[in-house]
Amino acid sequence: MSPKEPMDTPFHNPGWAGNTGEFDLTEDQVRGDDFVGSRPLAGAHPSSSASYPYVLVDKHPESPLFEGPYRERFDKILTRYPDTRAALLPVLNLAQEVRGHVSPETMDRVGELLDLEPAYVRGVVTFYTMYNKRPVGRFLIQVCTNISCNLCGADEVMDAFLRYSNTEPGETSEDGDFTVIEAECLAGCGFPTCVQINSRYYENVKAGDIPSLCERLRADGK
Amino acid sequence: MADHADLPETVTLTIDGQQVTVPKGTSILHAAEQAGTQVPHYCYHAGLSAPAMCRLCLVEVEKAPKLLPSCVTQVAEGQVVHTQSDKSLTMRRGVLEFYLHNHPLDCPICDQSGECKLQDYAHEEGRPHGRVREPKRVFGRDDFGGDVLFYGDRCVMCTRCVRFMNEVEQDPRLAVVERGDRSIIDTFFDEGLEGTNFHGNVVDICPVGALLSKDFLFKQRAWDLSHTDSVCPNCSQGCNIELHTRDNLVQRLRPRPNLDVNGHWMCDEGRLDYEWINRGGRLEVPLVRDGKEFHATDWKEALVGLVRELGAGPVRALVSPRLSNEDLGAARALVDQLGGGDLVYRSRRAPEELVLKGFPKLARRRDLAPNVNGADLLGMSRVGDNDGTGGLEGLASHDGIVLVVGDDLEDQPPTFGKEAALYVFLGTHSSEAASHAHFTLPLTTFAEQEGTFTNHENRVQRFWSGLPAPGAARPAWLILWALLAEHTGQTQPTRPEEAFVTVSEFGDVTYETLGKQGVIVTPPTRQEPAGAIGD
Ligand code: SF4
Ligand code: SF4
Numbered sequence: 001m002s003p004k005e006p007m008d009t010p011f012h013n014p015g016w017a018g019n020t021g022e023f024d025l026t027e028d029q030v031r032g033d034d035f036v037g038s039r040p041l042a043g044a045h046p047s048s049s050a051s052y053p054y055v056l057v058d059k060h061p062e063s064p065l066f067e068g069p070y071r072e073r074f075d076k077i078l079t080r081y082p083d084t085r086a087a088l089l090p091v092l093n094l095a096q097e098v099r100g101h102v103s104p105e106t107m108d109r110v111g112e113l114l115d116l117e118p119a120y121v122r123g124v125v126t127f128y129t130m131y132n133k134r135p136v137g138r139f140l141i142q143v144c145t146n147i148s149c150n151l152c153g154a155d156e157v158m159d160a161f162l163r164y165s166n167t168e169p170g171e172t173s174e175d176g177d178f179t180v181i182e183a184e185c186l187a188g189c190g191f192p193t194c195v196q197i198n199s200r201y202y203e204n205v206k207a208g209d210i211p212s213l214c215e216r217l218r219a220d221g222k
Numbered sequence: 223m224a225d226h227a228d229l230p231e232t233v234t235l236t237i238d239g240q241q242v243t244v245p246k247g248t249s250i251l252h253a254a255e256q257a258g259t260q261v262p263h264y265c266y267h268a269g270l271s272a273p274a275m276c277r278l279c280l281v282e283v284e285k286a287p288k289l290l291p292s293c294v295t296q297v298a299e300g301q302v303v304h305t306q307s308d309k310s311l312t313m314r315r316g317v318l319e320f321y322l323h324n325h326p327l328d329c330p331i332c333d334q335s336g337e338c339k340l341q342d343y344a345h346e347e348g349r350p351h352g353r354v355r356e357p358k359r360v361f362g363r364d365d366f367g368g369d370v371l372f373y374g375d376r377c378v379m380c381t382r383c384v385r386f387m388n389e390v391e392q393d394p395r396l397a398v399v400e401r402g403d404r405s406i407i408d409t410f411f412d413e414g415l416e417g418t419n420f421h422g423n424v425v426d427i428c429p430v431g432a433l434l435s436k437d438f439l440f441k442q443r444a445w446d447l448s449h450t451d452s453v454c455p456n457c458s459q460g461c462n463i464e465l466h467t468r469d470n471l472v473q474r475l476r477p478r479p480n481l482d483v484n485g486h487w488m489c490d491e492g493r494l495d496y497e498w499i500n501r502g503g504r505l506e507v508p509l510v511r512d513g514k515e516f517h518a519t520d521w522k523e524a525l526v527g528l529v530r531e532l533g534a535g536p537v538r539a540l541v542s543p544r545l546s547n548e549d550l551g552a553a554r555a556l557v558d559q560l561g562g563g564d565l566v567y568r569s570r571r572a573p574e575e576l577v578l579k580g581f582p583k584l585a586r587r588r589d590l591a592p593n594v595n596g597a598d599l600l601g602m603s604r605v606g607d608n609d610g611t612g613g614l615e616g617l618a619s620h621d622g623i624v625l626v627v628g629d630d631l632e633d634q635p636p637t638f639g640k641e642a643a644l645y646v647f648l649g650t651h652s653s654e655a656a657s658h659a660h661f662t663l664p665l666t667t668f669a670e671q672e673g674t675f676t677n678h679e680n681r682v683q684r685f686w687s688g689l690p691a692p693g694a695a696r697p698a699w700l701i702l703w704a705l706l707a708e709h710t711g712q713t714q715p716t717r718p719e720e721a722f723v724t725v726s727e728f729g730d731v732t733y734e735t736l737g738k739q740g741v742i743v744t745p746p747t748r749q750e751p752a753g754a755i756g757d
Contacts, residue, residue: 104411118410123397 059100061135065109070098084114088124092131101132137172139217142183142196152192153207158182160210177218235301250292250303251279259305262314262343264380264429266293269486270389276380277317281305289313311347318348324358324403326375334431336444340378361406367414368421369436369490374406377432383407383424390487390580391420419576419586422490426476437494438474447473450688451738453675455544455668456492458589460677463488465669465688471500472669480739483681487578489586505652505664506693516662521694528661529708531644535622537563540614541602542628543591545698546673547682548718550593550600551725552702553627559706560623567597568606568613568629587678596676599727627698628665631655648698664695671697672718674736676743683740684733
């Protein structure tokens with residue numbers, strides 16, 4: 001099979017796992033962009049209602065926990081576990097989906113909902129790095145700086161993101177758009193440097209791609 | 223007691239070359255204790271679950287592929303365990319080196335120094351020199367509220383404190399937050415431990431100086447303290463405790479394990495209420511009143527003078543539930559000798575019990591004195607209100623013999639006992655209401671004498687003397703029996719164990735049979751108010 005012409009991507013890089021041209025697929029198809037937002041708000045079957053994040057919402061740090069379709073998803077999550085302690089992780093996911101980050105008030109509220117001590121909830125939240133303990137920007141950019149990515153220029157990518165957003169690691173840019181942090185291995189070692197932006201992976205990212213990537217994020221909102 | 227069929231099966235194994243036979247299901251750690259070997263451990267505590275996470279109690283077991291955590295591994299027949307083999311020791315040395323990696327090594331300013339498990343183990347088995355060249359991570363300290371101060375850098379992450387709050391106090395206010403080398407014990411932000419009634423125990427069980435008592439902070443060095451077995455005098459639960467004393471003062475109280483009474487724990491109120499034992503201004507010599515004047519005298523003169531005045535007559539006596547059984551027994555014997563009369567006591571009563579949920583046998587009981595049941599058992603009756611005041615109208619104006627033992631009469635007017643033909647006051651402190659006493663005799667506190675208390679379930683428990691008596695102060699039983707000896711001309715008890723067996727209610731129980739754990743003499747007569755959980 002002769003290699004096809006490389007596909008016409010919006011920019012040369014970042015690439016994605018499919019852009020060697022071997023498959024006749026668009027970037028959106030490969031990225032699985034289709035699913036985003038297409039799940040019913042109420043979260044469908046209980047087995048999938050906790051997964052994160054199926055629904056894009058306007059996150060607000062003071063949104064109620066939980067109302068409307070989110071209350072339905074919350075109830076469904078509870079049906080999947082023998083006790084509320086076991087349901088803590090998915091409920092925290094849901095809370096983060098609604099509020100954008102898990103603040104002390106959120107921990108307290110989740111503890112109240114599940115009848116757990118707030119200190120215990122805090123212990124769990126702080127153990128997992130994927131709960132944001134502080135507010136983050138519209139785009140949470142996680143740059144893998146673990147070994148493979150690091151060998152292929154992750155530090156420069158990190159720097160480029162920081163320069164573009166004019167922030168320090170963990171800070172949110174003034175316009176509220178970007179928060180850049182380092183991540184340990186994202187399991188994309190075959191495609192360094194791997195960057196996760198909100199829930200999507202961007203592979204083969206080079207420092208030079210950052211401005212156009214960020215522009216596109218701003219423009220498309222995803 | 224147990225039926226032979228119920229006898230647990232036993233297992234015989236070899237630990238460090240020594241054969242031991244222990245009940246089936248025993249952990250290697252406990253079996254080793256019986257063989258005389260202490261296996262170092264942090265996370266394991268007899269009163270808590272065993273998560274086997276500190277990795278310090280790993281021992282070599284022959285035929286096992288790797289070292290096994292001795293705190294959770296049950297003994298097996300014919301097992302051969304080496305706690306001191308090269309493999310075990312090398313492993314422990316390595317683990318200890320990790321424990322010291324971020325430790326600030328600030329023993330000279332640490333209260334735990336001298337009773338610290340990290341210090342002990344590192345000294346016994348650790349490396350003589352550290353190899354760390356990297357900077358240490360620093361947490362600083364945090365106020366956990368209540369009596370507890372947290373020094374984050376000293377913590378070894380054994381989670382004993384977290385498990386205590388989860389399992390025993392059952393108010394999980396402590397948690398491990400963050401992860402990796404940033405893990406730290408914390409409460410929910412500013413929540414703290416205030417409002418919990420048993421949190422002082424986390425200070426006791428913390429194997430290192432990470433959790434410290436604010437009350438004891440920088441007060442004494444641990445190795446300077448003398449330890450005396452005693453019984454908590456602050457409620458009728460009668461928790462077994464140790465008095466830690468120095469400079470003739472009680473410096474702190476610590477629980478002493480007794481699984482029938484308090485497990486390994488004690489309450490915060492009881493723990494921190496010891497300053498009254500140290501109160502100064504004590505009565506130190508017998509005083510005899512002559513008109514308005516009091517004359518200091520010696521015991522002989524006081525007692526001989528007192529016996530001379532002791533005509534038979536209607537006696538009314540006020541005793542105190544803070545007195546020992548021996549004291550109460552002697553007071554009753556004296557009253558009987560004088561022809562009988564009323565014996566009453568007053569006691570403070572808290573509005574409710576404070577139960578330790580994970581060990582419901584233990585509760586801060588409503589009666590805030592150690593020997594209310596002893597007084598009841600001896601047929602004395604309670605008067606006054608729940609503050610331990612009032613109720614003495616008849617006694618205050620009685621015109622026969624008035625005998626006050628151990629009650630300091632602080633709420634009574636100076637006219638107390640004015641009408642009495644003979645007013646004898648035995649106490650630790652004088653008060654206005656004692657100004658009409660013909661004889662004022664100095665008493666010791668429970669900390670200065672040996673004796674027994676009867677707790678809420680009529681368990682009689684011994685306590686020992688940890689402090690010297692001030693001046694010529696004597697235990698009440700000794701004074702009263704001496705009086706009786708003088709009065710009757712017969713020999714009377716001169717030692718506490720003799721005084722104890724004169725009390726017929728205790729049957730054939732003696733100090734020997736009481737031992738350190740105490741004995742229930744009769745089922746309790748008074749029912750504790752409802753509200754206790756479980757047994
Ligand atoms: S504070 Fe003390 S008891 Fe609690 S985990 Fe640390 S070392 Fe253990
Ligand atoms: S429960 Fe009672 S006996 Fe026990 S420590 Fe508290 S006050 Fe003392």
